[in-house]
Amino acid sequence: GKPQDNGIGGYAPDTNREIPDAPAEEVLEQQRRDRDGNKGERQDERSDGSYRNPEDPDGVRRTADGEAMIQNKDGTWRPVSEMADPAREGDNGRRHNPQVGRWGEVEADRYAASQGWEKINGPNSTMDSPFTGPGKIDAVYRDPGPPPRYLVSDAKALGSQQGTTKRGVLQMSDQWIRERLGNANLSRLHERGIKNGFDPVLLRVDKNGNVTEEWLDIYGKKVQAPSWRNE
Numbered sequence: 001g002k003p004q005d006n007g008i009g010g011y012a013p014d015t016n017r018e019i020p021d022a023p024a025e026e027v028l029e030q031q032r033r034d035r036d037g038n039k040g041e042r043q044d045e046r047s048d049g050s051y052r053n054p055e056d057p058d059g060v061r062r063t064a065d066g067e068a069m070i071q072n073k074d075g076t077w078r079p080v081s082e083m084a085d086p087a088r089e090g091d092n093g094r095r096h097n098p099q100v101g102r103w104g105e106v107e108a109d110r111y112a113a114s115q116g117w118e119k120i121n122g123p124n125s126t127m128d129s130p131f132t133g134p135g136k137i138d139a140v141y142r143d144p145g146p147p148p149r150y151l152v153s154d155a156k157a158l159g160s161q162q163g164t165t166k167r168g169v170l171q172m173s174d175q176w177i178r179e180r181l182g183n184a185n186l187s188r189l190h191e192r193g194i195k196n197g198f199d200p201v202l203l204r205v206d207k208n209g210n211v212t213e214e215w216l217d218i219y220g221k222k223v224q225a226p227s228w229r230n231e
Helices: 024-036 098-114 174-178 188-194
Strands: 068-071 077-079 139-143 149-157 199-205 211-215
Touching: 068 098, 098 139, 098 149, 098 199, 098 211, 139 188, 149 188
Parallel strands: 149 199
Antiparallel strands: 068 077, 139 149, 199 211
């Protein structure tokens, strides 16, 4: 029996209060956080309160309250929600700023990688990548499954909306996508595979870089999610 239940063994509470009741890895990590404070999350802090989060991609900073900042054409750092494109004044131009759009693609690719999706139409975007352009497919991913699936994606930063062609075809509809697959930089193997089926998805990026999936039907309209996504 237990020592405290029989008359042979002695029992005394453990008096060593210096040993935490937790796995060693967790204890060491907590000690590191206590020692370093916010150094692991905030680097290169400046007088305006902005800082670098080492988890962010190169070319991105944070405001004091965590909003993403990128460089404007003149080299100054601006919160993404304040970056307006002068050529689009009166049309919520900040959403059409190509630098904001590129930042959205960077964050969308990072999110896709975190989901295990492999980008198959080129390397993951960086802040130095060429602009994709409004009439092209942003990204094609392959979800290894099982079973494997193809995902055609467009990054939408700060509430940017789908466009419509002069012929009235909605961006990210089945027709819009299929008309552009031949110029999506896909290998012949993937091009043949994707023609058998794919799922269109908008990856919506908020000002802090958080990504939300918005799945679409063949008409480019929002649906809850593909059935396999709910399994």
